[in-house]
Amino acid sequence: MSPHRTSDTPPAWRAWTPGVRVVVRRRLPEGAGHLYTDVLGDLVAVDDTGVDVSTRHGTVHVPADEITLTKVVPPAPPRRPR
Numbered sequence: 001m002s003p004h005r006t007s008d009t010p011p012a013w014r015a016w017t018p019g020v021r022v023v024v025r026r027r028l029p030e031g032a033g034h035l036y037t038d039v040l041g042d043l044v045a046v047d048d049t050g051v052d053v054s055t056r057h058g059t060v061h062v063p064a065d066e067i068t069l070t071k072v073v074p075p076a077p078p079r080r081p082r
Helices: none
Strands: 021-027 036-047 050-055 058-063 067-072
Touching (some): 021 050, 036 058
Antiparallel strands (some): 021 036, 021 067, 036 050, 050 058
């Protein structure tokens, strides 16, 4: 996922372009049962508030303060016919 960065360097996800496929690891609130979860899908938007990712279950907004790791990933493989 994202390499370590210095505090004055903007996070790598700030330079992403909508349309790329990404995985974003987010920190969940206290008491959520799990500490982290991953959001995988196509990037819809990126701004100072965080990122919007279009997943199989709809668009998910991940606030900037919950983003812990990020990575651009290859396109999804084509679905197999049944």
